[in-house]
Each structure stands twice: as structure tokens, then as C-alpha cells.
Amino acid sequence: MWKAVRRSPAGMLGWVVFMFFVLTGTVGQFATPFDPIAQNLADRLAPPGAPASGGGVHLAGTDQLGRDILSRLIAGGRITLAVGLLTVFVGGTVGCVLGVVAGYYGGWPERLIMRLADIQLAFPFVLLALIVIAVLGPSLVNLILVLAFTSWVDYARVVRGEVLSVRRREFVEAARAIGARDARLLARHVFPNVYTTIIVIATLQLAKIVILEASLSFLGLGVQPPTPDWGRMLAEGRDFVATAWWLAAFPGLAILLLVLSVNLMGDWLGTYLDPRLRTLGRANAREVSA
Amino acid sequence: MTRYLVIRLLESAVTVWGVVTIVFFSLRLTGDPVLLLLPLGSTPDQVEQLRHALGFDRPLPLQYLVFLEHIVRGDFGISTRFGSPALPVVLERLPATMEVALLAMLVAALLGGAAGIVAAMRPNSRFELAAMGAALLGQATPVFWLAIMLILVFAAWLHWLPSGGFGGLDHLILPVITLATYSSASIARLLRASLLAVRAQDYHRTARAKGLAEWRILLRHLLKNALIPVITVFGLQVGLLLGGAVITETVFSWPGEGRLIVQAIQNRDFPVVQAATCVFAIMIIGVNLLVDLTYSVLDPRIRYAEGE
Numbered sequence: 001m002w003k004a005v006r007r008s009p010a011g012m013l014g015w016v017v018f019m020f021f022v023l024t025g026t027v028g029q030f031a032t033p034f035d036p037i038a039q040n041l042a043d044r045l046a047p048p049g050a051p052a053s054g055g056g057v058h059l060a061g062t063d064q065l066g067r068d069i070l071s072r073l074i075a076g077g078r079i080t081l082a083v084g085l086l087t088v089f090v091g092g093t094v095g096c097v098l099g100v101v102a103g104y105y106g107g108w109p110e111r112l113i114m115r116l117a118d119i120q121l122a123f124p125f126v127l128l129a130l131i132v133i134a135v136l137g138p139s140l141v142n143l144i145l146v147l148a149f150t151s152w153v154d155y156a157r158v159v160r161g162e163v164l165s166v167r168r169r170e171f172v173e174a175a176r177a178i179g180a181r182d183a184r185l186l187a188r189h190v191f192p193n194v195y196t197t198i199i200v201i202a203t204l205q206l207a208k209i210v211i212l213e214a215s216l217s218f219l220g221l222g223v224q225p226p227t228p229d230w231g232r233m234l235a236e237g238r239d240f241v242a243t244a245w246w247l248a249a250f251p252g253l254a255i256l257l258l259v260l261s262v263n264l265m266g267d268w269l270g271t272y273l274d275p276r277l278r279t280l281g282r283a284n285a286r287e288v289s290a
Numbered sequence: 291m292t293r294y295l296v297i298r299l300l301e302s303a304v305t306v307w308g309v310v311t312i313v314f315f316s317l318r319l320t321g322d323p324v325l326l327l328l329p330l331g332s333t334p335d336q337v338e339q340l341r342h343a344l345g346f347d348r349p350l351p352l353q354y355l356v357f358l359e360h361i362v363r364g365d366f367g368i369s370t371r372f373g374s375p376a377l378p379v380v381l382e383r384l385p386a387t388m389e390v391a392l393l394a395m396l397v398a399a400l401l402g403g404a405a406g407i408v409a410a411m412r413p414n415s416r417f418e419l420a421a422m423g424a425a426l427l428g429q430a431t432p433v434f435w436l437a438i439m440l441i442l443v444f445a446a447w448l449h450w451l452p453s454g455g456f457g458g459l460d461h462l463i464l465p466v467i468t469l470a471t472y473s474s475a476s477i478a479r480l481l482r483a484s485l486l487a488v489r490a491q492d493y494h495r496t497a498r499a500k501g502l503a504e505w506r507i508l509l510r511h512l513l514k515n516a517l518i519p520v521i522t523v524f525g526l527q528v529g530l531l532l533g534g535a536v537i538t539e540t541v542f543s544w545p546g547e548g549r550l551i552v553q554a555i556q557n558r559d560f561p562v563v564q565a566a567t568c569v570f571a572i573m574i575i576g577v578n579l580l581v582d583l584t585y586s587v588l589d590p591r592i593r594y595a596e597g598e
Contacts, residue, residue, distance in 0.1 A: 115301075127551065
């Protein structure tokens with residue numbers, strides 16, 4: 001695996017940047033240069049690189065309440081990653097189970113699940129989240145539930161398709177012929193053939209969710225203050241964009257970098273995990289670097 | 291074909307019904323919608339009065355049926371903020387949203403299409419690297435951040451373009467760029483991948499062996515086959531574009547559907563939310579129906595003679 005990472009510079013870049021975000025999101029919490037929620041009105045709207053009145057330097061400047069932006073970025077990354085990963089877990093589990101049920105058993109459960117998926121797809125992503133959050137009230141748990149609720153469809157559709165094609169293959173028929181039960185068939189024969197696809201979708205979903213979470217916070221329906229959050233920081237910085245660009249620029253840049261790294265990882269995983277593409281060798285590396 | 295069309299139309303109707311049902315029950319989730327409509331500190335009498343007037347004292351299944359019956363007649367109730375029927379309020383804003391969304395789709399198709407084609411026809415070139423790099427960036431850029439940065443550069447620093455509001459062509463440029471970026475990037479990446487896959491096929495080699503000009507092969511043999519996945523995604527993009535419109539219009543104070551919805555949700559103007567959601571859903575379902583029908587034109591193997 002390490003060899004394959006080295007062969008694709010873009011894939012490697014994705015991993016490195018993502019691991020950097022994971023590190024700052026976990027360990028970095030305890031080493032922020034300033035307290036992320038401490039206000040210091042003497043230092044408000046200080047530009048990047050300005051010295052702090054209590055000593056030290058505000059590397060990314062301060063916001064309208066004199067809070068250090070770099071510290072808030074580090075603290076906000078934890079929320080973004082936690083919400084993203086939890087959502088991928090919840091949405092992925094629900095989506096995969098429904099996809100397997102639809103693909104493996106067919107019949108009315110399949111029709112019901114696929115119709116639900118169609119209904120969901122007819123809802124603009126943001127709109128559904130907006131309505132549910134507006135009704136349930138903004139909180140971290142509601143945020144994760146809503147995001148998970150909007151993300152199960154992708155898993156369910158793809159997993160169903162994969163299960164459909166695997167189900168008819170000879171090795172599954174053979175296993176059934178020697179008397180294997182459904183649970184065993186699914187766990188030993190179907191799942192190993194679909195899990196790579198699931199990992200790739202999960203990566204792409206993570207990227208999508210990071211942006212959606214920031215969008216909801218941007219609209220004031222996500223993480224609530226004083227918890228630092230990238231989307232929220234952007235929304236607050238919007239009012240100062242003409243005089244203090246760093247308020248909005250840095251949180252957006254953080255989102256962009258995180259999403260970009262996750263997408264690069266996803267592209268790389270897609271080619272690495274798909275044996276059909278892996279055998280292409282050179283073409284594979286090019287595919288990922290593009 | 292007719293049979294297929296009828297089936298698809300029925301399916302679409304079921305989907306619209308599903309959306310309407312979700313909207314109805316999601317707004318009942320918190321319990322009493324009447325409390326949301328009244329100002330804080332209303333007396334229990336006022337609450338009871340309004341509940342009766344709006345029919346919320348009836349059993350839920352009955353409310354649901356009445357709601358459905360009204361919707362079929364295009365009656366979504368009275369907007370609490372505008373004091374007029376909700377559906378006209380929503381439809382009034384539609385042209386402004388369509389203006390931006392259609393232009394953005396056009397830009398995305400042209401820009402993404404051109405970048406995707408050139409990247410696939412000139413693999414390993416500097417252009418491919420630049421185009422695909424830009425596409426990766428475009429896919430990772432949050433819409434609202436792009437909007438704010440465009441305002442910062444073109445409105446606040448350079449003073450070339452207005453920072454928002456409704457007006458002439460100059461007011462359209464920034465919202466359209468904002469909205470088109472993600473779609474252009476997806477289309478470019480997908481079209482490139484799909485063209486590369488088609489180029490590996492035997493008929494492409496045959497066409498080359500016959501000595502056909504490269505651009506002729508592209509038009510007659512490659513694009514037709516490579517466009518199918520792109521068109522599917524284009525259909526799905528409509529949903530994304532409308533979702534993106536919610537944020538773009540909020541940032542640029544564009545008086546369209548998206549901003550209306552955000553304001554309606556903030557004001558708890560639920561009739562407007564319901565009407566707008568249904569209008570969006572019908573548009574998305576309609577476009578995807580069109581997309582499915584386009585397949586049969588592009589690929590004669592898909593004819594839908596036997597239904598699905």
C-alpha cells in the first residue's frame with residue numbers, strides 16, 4: 001500500500017494534508033497558541049502577523065472580538081472532523097444495510113427503499129437539512145442526524161447495484177448450493193466484494209459532508225456559538241470582508257484544503273482498491289495525479 | 291415508448307407525493323405548529339382560536355388529507371409574512387432564480403465540456419494538468435466562501451462589479467461564476483474520464499484506422515457515447531444547483547427562490563417553505579425525467595419498448 005501511495009504524488013499529498021488535519025484536530029487542541037474563545041477587545045481585527053498585546057503573535061490575525069483566528073481554526077477543525085466522521089459512520093451504516101436488503105432480497109423492500117431514495121434525491125440537499133434543523137432546532141446531535149439522513153442514499157444505491165451483480169455470480173450460487181445461510185453468504189461472499197466500493201463512497205461523502213456542515217453553520221443552523229466552527233467563522237467574517245479579509249479567507253481556505261485532501265484520497269483509494277484499475281499500472285498513477 | 295412514459299410519469303407523481311408527505315410530517319414533528327405561528331406570550335385563548343381556524347384541532351390523518359386536497363388545487367395556505375397565498379409568492383421569485391441557474395448551467399456545460407474534451411484528447415499535456423488541477427480545486431471550494439472571496443476581490447478591492455442585489459448584467463456575473471464553478475469542475479472531470487474510457491474501445495481504433503479526422507471521430511463516435519454518464523450527472527446537478535442557489539442568493543442578496551426559502555425558514559413562514567419545496571421537487575423530478583428520455587436519443591440500445 002505504501003508503494004502505491006508513493007507512486008501517486010496527488011494521492012500522497014491528499015493523505016499528508018488529511019493526516020495534518022487529523023493531528024491538529026486531536027493533539028492540536030491542547031496546543032492552540034491562544035484560548036480559542038477568549039475575547040480581547042484591545043486586539044480586535046488585528047491583521048495576520050500582528051503581535052498580541054499579551055505577548056505572542058496572531059499568525060492568522062484576530063476577529064471582531066479579538067479572538068485568535070488560528071486557535072479558532074484548530075478548535076473548529078475538531079468539530080468539523082468529528083461531525084464528518086460520525087455522519088459517515090451513521091449514514092454509511094444505514095445506507096449499506098438498506099442497500100444490501102434491497103439488492104439481496106429484492107421484492108417490495110427493494111421497491112420501497114429505492115422509491116424512498118428517489119424522493120430523497122428530489123429534495124435539494126441543503127433544503128432538506130434546512131427544514132429539519134429549523135423544525136428540530138440547531139444542535140450537534142440534530143446536525144449529525146440530518147447530515148446522515150441526507151447521505152444514506154448514495155450508499156444504498158451503489159451497494160444495491162453491487163450486491164445485485166455479486167448475487168448472481170457462480171461463487172455465491174455455489175455457496176448457496178452447499179447450504180450456506182443468508183447471513184453467512186452476506187458476510188463471507190457478498191460483503192468482501194462490495195466493501196471497497198463502500199470505502200470510496202464514504203470518502204467522497206466525507207468531503208460532501210464537510211461542505212454541507214459548513215454551509216449549515218454558515219446559515220446559522222449548524223454548530224452554535226461560542227463553539228468555534230469554520231462555517232460560522234466565515235459567516236461572521238462576511239460582515240467585515242471589505243476591511244478585514246482574513247476573517248473569512250482563512251476558515252474557507254481550511255475547508256477547501258480539507259475537502260481537497262479528502263477528494264484526493266478518495267480518487268487514490270478508488271484506483272488502488274479497484275483491482276481492475278490497479279492492473280493498469282502506469283495509467284492508474286496518471287489517473288490519480290490528474 | 292408511450293408505456294414507458296406513462297410509467298415514468300406515474301412514478302414521478304408518487305415521488306412528488308412522497309416529498310409533500312415528508313414536508314407535511316416534518317413540520318408536525320415538533321408538535322404544535324400553531325405555537326410557531328403566534329408571537330411569544332399569546333394567551334391560551336388565542337392559541338385555541340387560531341388552532342381551530344387553521345384546522346389543527348382535527349385528527350392528524352384528516353389534516354393530512356385536507357392538506358393533500360388543498361395542494362392538488364395549488365393551495366398551500368397563506369404566507370404568514372406576506373399575507374398572500376404562498377404559491378404565487380414562490381412562483382414570483384422563480385424567474386430570478388432561473389436566470390442565474392440557467393446561465394450557470396450553460397457556463398458549466400460550455401466550460402466544463404471544453405475542458406473535459408481537451409483534457410481527454412491531449413492526455414499528459416500541460417493543459418490537461420492545469421484543467422484537471424483547476425477542476426479538483428473547483429470541486430473542493432465551498433460555494434459561500436467562493437462568493438465572499440469574489441465579492442472581496444471584484445467588489446471591495448477592484449470596484450469592478452456590484453457586491454450584490456438585483457439589476458443588470460453586471461449583477462449577474464458574480465452569482466453565475468459562483469454557481470457554475472462546482473458544476474463545471476464535475477462535468478470536466480466526468481467527461482474526461484468518460485471520454486478516456488470510450489477511446490479505449492475497439493470502434494475508436496477502427497475509426498482511426500479508417501483515417502477519419504480526429505475531430506470527426508470525436509463528434510460522431512466518442513461524444514455520443516461519452517455523454518451518457520455526463521447527462522445523468524447533469525440531471526443530478528439540477529438539485530445541487532438549486533441547493534447552491536440557496537446559499538448564492540443569500541450571499542449576493544439576489545431576490546430569488548433560495549433567499550426566499552432561507553428567510554421563510556427563519557421567519558417560520560411554513561406555507562412558503564412547503565410551496566417552495568414542492569416547486570423545487572417538481573423541477574428536479576421533471577429534469578431527471580427529461581434526462582432519462584434523452585438516453586434513448588443518444589443510445590438507440592436504450593429504447594424503453596418494454597418499460598423499464
